[in-house]
Amino acid sequence: MRAFLAAAVLVTATSYTAIAETDPLIAVVDGRAITQSSVESVLIENGMMEDDERDEARQDGRLRQTGIVQAVERAALAAAAERDGLDKNPVTMEQIKEAPTSRDGLLREVWMTKVESDLRSQTDTARVKAFYEKASTGPRYALRFLTYTTRQAATEALKTVTDRASFDAEAARMFGSKQETATSQIQDVMEATSAWAWRLQGLSIDTPTAGAVGGPFCEWPLCSIWIVEKVETAPTPAFDQLDEKQIASLRGMSVFLKMRSAYSTALAAAKIEWKEPAPESWTDLARRISIPTNEF
The missing domain is CATH 3.10.50 (Chitinase A; domain 3)
Structure with a gap:
């Protein structure tokens, strides 16, 4: 068993070395290699550059840093989707089969949609009221x-x-x-x-x-x-005096905040091995925001 594990580690290390020789390795996210070309592909998919602008993009430090953050974030949330078993959903599997190169991007969107849907279904009127009272007290x-x-x-x-x-x-x-x-x-x-x-x-x-x-x-x-x-400091209206539009707005804000917490938790759970210094903006994006679920 030890020999097998050692061989597996050697093969993985050799694979990453081979990638780095032709396509600089920037980070490894839950086993996914984030390379210069994958960063450029993310920038192209997100409409931030054209395919024939790769050389210029490599000289644009800020654009490159943006692409790195986007690529690492995508990989981290794709891994979160896999941990939740979302990649085994028949519809998702069919979508991945049709567009295999977009796998991580698709899994990211599936994860985001599922988490938001779950949070919305959990945020009933009682929870919205609790949120309103905390947000308007004092x-x-x-x-x-x-x-x-x-x-x-x-x-x-x-x-x-x-x-x-x-x-x-x-x-x-x-x-x-x-x-x-x-x-x-x-x-x-x-x-x-x-x-x-x-x-x-x-x-x-x-x-x-x-x-x-x-x-x-x-x-x-x-x-x-x-x-x-x-x-x-003036008193706010009682919750039962709010209209449907106001309550819907409060529910949206509550879900957004809990979504931000789930998002930061997923990024924190990712196993990231940086091969170059992490962009400063990654620290801002991955800042842990924890919201106790019993508060609202």
Whole structure:
């Protein structure tokens, strides 16, 4: 048995070495080799480059990093689908048979769809009510965001953006005119909710007072800085006073947050062996967000 295992390890190592000689190996995700060509294929499938742009893409560090994150994420969720036995579903098996090169992408979508469907069926009215009460209890904070393409840019902005005046000045610089800045303020102010609900999204409000500035808050592939636009303390309507549209919106938000938790758990469960430094954005994407299922 030991000889067999040793031989298997040797064959696997030899296979990866052979791949690396012609197609640089970037990572191994649950036994799946993520190579330069597979990264480029993911970028092409996602409409981020054309097939004849491979050479240029290899010189574009940011695009390459984006492709690596997408390829590793796809492989990790495909592995999660396999652990859940979703690859054994007859319909899925037939789809894979028809498009074998799209296997991991298909399994990723199957996993995402199944998890969301399960969470929606579990999120009954009682759970929506529990979520609403936690999200609306106590002070509620509306945040406004300014978004940057990199963590470094967001971090640099925080060196000078320290209060409402400098935040508004940075918004004016980014959007160019008072009208566009005002529009961005309306679009980017998130609905006021409790600090508890913000924490579920991975954002801790350390100084929850109007005008407080914080960040960076990174949700791949972008990073933001934020300001507490306003603090609301007036009582919210009782749950039974909400209309169907409001309850549907709450259910959607609740499912989204639990979906984010399941997603991060699946990424954390993946066995990833990096053959080069992991992109910084992978850390942001794979940040563990754990939501106790008994809370809502």
